[in-house]
Amino acid sequence: MIQITVIQIDNYGPWTVTPQPRRESDLQALQARLYADLNLMFGMHKGLVFYTRFDNLIAITNGIDLLTHQKIQDSIKNRYPITISMAIASSKTPYKAQKLATKKLQEHGSAQDEGRREVLDVANELVMDGYVQLAHIDINNITERLTDLESAYDTYINVNKVKLMLMEELKKYDAMLFFIGGDNFMCPCNGMSEDDFLSVFEKIKEKCGVELKAGIGIGKTAEDASNLADIGLELIRAGKTGRQVCTLKQEGCEILSPLQKRQIITD
Amino acid sequence: MIQITVIQIDNYGPWTVTPQPRRESDLQALQARLYADLNLMFGMHKGLVFYTRFDNLIAITNGIDLLTHQKIQDSIKNRYPITISMAIASSKTPYKAQKLATKKLQEHGSAQDEGRREVLDVANELVMDGYVQLAHIDINNITERLTDLESAYDTYINVNKVKLMLMEELKKYDAMLFFIGGDNFMCPCNGMSEDDFLSVFEKIKEKCGVELKAGIGIGKTAEDASNLADIGLELIRAGKTGRQVCTLKQEGCEILSPLQKRQIITD
Amino acid sequence: MIQITVIQIDNYGPWTVTPQPRRESDLQALQARLYADLNLMFGMHKGLVFYTRFDNLIAITNGIDLLTHQKIQDSIKNRYPITISMAIASSKTPYKAQKLATKKLQEHGSAQDEGRREVLDVANELVMDGYVQLAHIDINNITERLTDLESAYDTYINVNKVKLMLMEELKKYDAMLFFIGGDNFMCPCNGMSEDDFLSVFEKIKEKCGVELKAGIGIGKTAEDASNLADIGLELIRAGKTGRQVCTLKQEGCEILSPLQKRQIITD
Amino acid sequence: MIQITVIQIDNYGPWTVTPQPRRESDLQALQARLYADLNLMFGMHKGLVFYTRFDNLIAITNGIDLLTHQKIQDSIKNRYPITISMAIASSKTPYKAQKLATKKLQEHGSAQDEGRREVLDVANELVMDGYVQLAHIDINNITERLTDLESAYDTYINVNKVKLMLMEELKKYDAMLFFIGGDNFMCPCNGMSEDDFLSVFEKIKEKCGVELKAGIGIGKTAEDASNLADIGLELIRAGKTGRQVCTLKQEGCEILSPLQKRQIITD
Ligand SMILES: Nc1nc2c(ncn2[C@@H]2O[C@H](COP(=O)(O)OP(=O)(O)OP(=O)(O)O)[C@@H](O)[C@H]2O)c(=O)[nH]1
Numbered sequence A, B, C, D: 001m002i003q004i005t006v007i008q009i010d011n012y013g014p015w016t017v018t019p020q021p022r023r024e025s026d027l028q029a030l031q032a033r034l035y036a037d038l039n040l041m042f043g044m045h046k047g048l049v050f051y052t053r054f055d056n057l058i059a060i061t062n063g064i065d066l067l068t069h070q071k072i073q074d075s076i077k078n079r080y081p082i083t084i085s086m087a088i089a090s091s092k093t094p095y096k097a098q099k100l101a102t103k104k105l106q107e108h109g110s111a112q113d114e115g116r117r118e119v120l121d122v123a124n125e126l127v128m129d130g131y132v133q134l135a136h137i138d139i140n141n142i143t144e145r146l147t148d149l150e151s152a153y154d155t156y157i158n159v160n161k162v163k164l165m166l167m168e169e170l171k172k173y174d175a176m177l178f179f180i181g182g183d184n185f186m187c188p189c190n191g192m193s194e195d196d197f198l199s200v201f202e203k204i205k206e207k208c209g210v211e212l213k214a215g216i217g218i219g220k221t222a223e224d225a226s227n228l229a230d231i232g233l234e235l236i237r238a239g240k241t242g243r244q245v246c247t248l249k250q251e252g253c254e255i256l257s258p259l260q261k262r263q264i265i266t267d
């Protein structure tokens, strides 16, 4: 079971243009800092946040209780001109968890409902004994092949193409994909196998020639999983793995049999 | 003429994994704050920065001189564990300007060259009498059609699809496209006409059903253009324009004849 | 028992002038953000940090373990151009605890020792069953009496005079005093009684005419104590207490008998 | 002529306790970041801000026009839960300038007037041809004499004693004094001579044994003056000056004759 929190700025659209459109560089700074702060605060409790659309963010929050969520919500209100709403859900796969969480949030009203402020709700239950599986996906040798060769914008377009392909392929496995800068993607992927990733990477290579690798971490929390995924990636870089995926598992984290995995997806 | 600055973190890849991989929530906070600070600092001189890949950023810097660039570069060194290199270029179109800037930067060595630090160089010349044309593109009614209906992640995928389509279509006009949060995109587009945008929007609507609108601002600086674009967007929202584009121009900013425009692209 | 962490930027003096003096506005921003981040990160675990000299900070850290300290130390290294060392100590009074902690830190080398980096050490032991007693001290009616009447700088001098008097008087009780903005002071004061405060306030009133009040909170952590102190202050403001001090205590926090208290000071 | 801006958070006191007292670690983070941002933003235009009481700040703003002030005011509103008011004044001495600025601000209503928001006003006129004189004052050898020897808090008390003595002595010269961290003070001191400083330092040495030195910079803007002051300090450290003060002057900045100086104070 993975626990996902969906975060939404309350009634943000109207605020950005009231009484007149606010300066865009300020809005960019506001959004980026909100994201940074959420990562620091959830990070202090081993969570991980993805910026997604900046006004709607998705976090992995295994091990983080309701009180901590509330404290973070409060802290944002105390330091920002806007407030946030949050809904928490857990499920066997990341995609399902965020879907449940979004639904719970939507029950409380529209993103642009003037009356809805600082919702904090739980769709099903907080995960006690679950685990987080995270793949840190990286493009092989982007520096020589793109960054040092192509224009900054063309490299950027390339990364965006790979990103969208990955998003679409990985959704078939009920996994999510987020860009985390450079040529790196983070993919919450409870239930996926190494072979699943290899076959996704194969498809992408065929379509656009880009080669990928992934460290996969399985841990009690997002931070544990992410650390293990990073080490996996370094092992691949060091040539210590036969293939372009490498899974590391924290002690005490059960992985599932192929049968169980298949079941998760078809649930 | 538009002036573009390409910004690159020096030797960032190796740093993120030395001596061992750094905590991802810290890296996300670092990158987001770097972006926020660059926007505040360039913003104080009417520039605008886009996060792009976070380790490679693109800024519109008309009216910002070399000394101010150097001050910003210094300020980053003084407050961050990393340093940045920058190259500035100007051209008739945004795409060409960033291409020239990137090339200038690449001449100084690889993004992962240990020896290259704090490059600051100019490809051709700083723009004195140019203008910035910016389109603020927005999805119609995303709140009711997606945010309040679909799951957070599905909405996100949708926005990414639109983004990639826009990137590809707009590149044909030598324009660039950046996501700025929510359902909003910012498009430096010197040389494009309203009809160009309408025909791009038409294509996107056909492909995926999403309807777009754009305020277009033409000003001496990125900030001026962006403010005008925002007002244009509000005029469309208020039903004060016959169509889904609205261009506003700062006094003293020459726009080009269709002939001149065509020439820019084919240059 | 109160747990205090002494935090010191490593070899900061030389860094500020290498290779040449760094821009002061950058240094101010760096120091202020370091302080803000430490408060957010310790705050996520119910601690409270005081900026003190900005390069040497003092935190109340009851309930915060070594691993969390290490994580914070790491996070600073990952996001700042400087690193920090920390030493933790506990004692019956705040003053003694910080003294033990400083000594432990000093054992590892000078603040300007080039070789000393990221020390993390514990003087005696982490507090398990202790409590934090915090007084939130506030000047009566500063707005009408000073802020709206005197020049900004004269009001500032006044606040500094009160601050220094408070520091000197409170040290007699082994308490510390920190300015937290406006006309507010925070005083870790395990072992002090309400009468102690009243007699300190009396002295200050005699010396300079300024009248003070204090909410006093006793809680498991700095945050609990601080919240209670704030409520105490509001009760005084609302006229619900006979006098200018009001102590609130979290359940499960033992307070000491006058005898025990006297013993603490003479220990 | 020096130009001073007095900055005040609007109606801050009531906000901090509405609807109930806000978490202190959040307030500390809020105030510290506000200060950092103001320094970055004014700093981009060569100004320098001092945190003073955090809710009331004092800035040196020679060369910074009204529009830039307004932009900064706007940017704070766009990114913080509070707003700020500002008044600008110029005078021959720093103390007089802040006094005029405060008075102008007070004319618009109380710091805790609910109706007063985002005041921006000028007391007399913006300085065109003035100069900033800044002394960067530093305690000799604090590391060996205090930091590495005494407890963190005792060193802090010592620094506060020196600070208050300096404030009181320097006020006689119409100069202001601000703590900028470590053992450093910044003193806007238009009109003071090196001998004035030496005699102030002599007094302090007699009273408490602490020896001081000061680099003094005279420049068009706070940044220019501050840079020169820093260099002066390094020259003293390097033993290149006969005495504990060293003044450096930017070309084009007139200094005054002793006669003129005496007149300034008695004005
Ligand atoms: N967020 C994040 N970004 C990273 C991390 N590691 C690398 N990056 C980014 O990825 C970019 C490219 O670095 P690398 O992946 O090391 O470079 P490469 O040329 O692709 O080399 P290989 O991946 O080793 O083939 C860097 O500039 C960073 O922006 C990480 O752990 N987290």
Ligand SMILES: Nc1nc2c(ncn2[C@@H]2O[C@H](COP(=O)(O)OP(=O)(O)OP(=O)(O)O)[C@@H](O)[C@H]2O)c(=O)[nH]1
Residues within 6 Å of the ligand: A012, A013, A014, A016, A017, A021, A022, A024, A027, A028, A055, B138, B139, B140, B141, B142, B143, B144, B180, B181, B182, B183, B184, B230, B237
């Ligand atoms: N960066 C940025 N984001 C904005 C701005 N205006 C709106 N947004 C974002 O866009 C999201 C959607 O807001 P709107 O575009 O107003 O909502 P909508 O439902 O699409 O409504 P219409 O565009 O009026 O049809 C908001 O939550 C914000 O994240 C802006 O000026 N800058």
Ligand SMILES: Nc1nc2c(ncn2[C@@H]2O[C@H](COP(=O)(O)OP(=O)(O)OP(=O)(O)O)[C@@H](O)[C@H]2O)c(=O)[nH]1
Residues within 6 Å of the ligand: C138, C139, C140, C141, C142, C143, C144, C180, C181, C182, C183, C184, C230, C237, D012, D013, D014, D016, D017, D021, D022, D024, D027, D028, D054, D055
């Ligand atoms: N850090 C911090 N500062 C506060 C807090 N409450 C008030 N302040 C500051 O104190 C300043 C003065 O506010 P008050 O103490 O409410 O005003 P006052 O005029 O002294 O009124 P009384 O204290 O009620 O007599 C405000 O501008 C704030 O800067 C708080 O909880 N924390």
Ligand SMILES: Nc1nc2c(ncn2[C@@H]2O[C@H](COP(=O)(O)OP(=O)(O)OP(=O)(O)O)[C@@H](O)[C@H]2O)c(=O)[nH]1
Residues within 6 Å of the ligand: C012, C013, C014, C016, C017, C021, C022, C024, C027, C028, C055, D138, D139, D140, D141, D142, D143, D144, D180, D181, D182, D183, D184, D230, D237
């Ligand atoms: N804000 C600021 N603080 C500084 C600067 N230089 C030094 N400091 C602070 O001052 C502290 C003490 O450093 P120094 O003054 O170099 O040390 P010292 O032992 O007193 O040595 P001397 O001054 O050379 O006798 C450092 O830890 C910093 O906090 C500066 O330029 N700006």
Ligand SMILES: [Ca+2]
Residues within 6 Å of the ligand: A138, A139, A140, A141, A142, A183
């Ligand atoms: Ca790579």
Ligand SMILES: [Ca+2]
Residues within 6 Å of the ligand: B138, B139, B140, B141, B142, B183
């Ligand atoms: Ca929209």
Ligand SMILES: [Ca+2]
Residues within 6 Å of the ligand: C138, C139, C140, C141, C142, C183
């Ligand atoms: Ca008060």
Ligand SMILES: [Ca+2]
Residues within 6 Å of the ligand: D138, D139, D140, D141, D142, D183
């Ligand atoms: Ca010193």
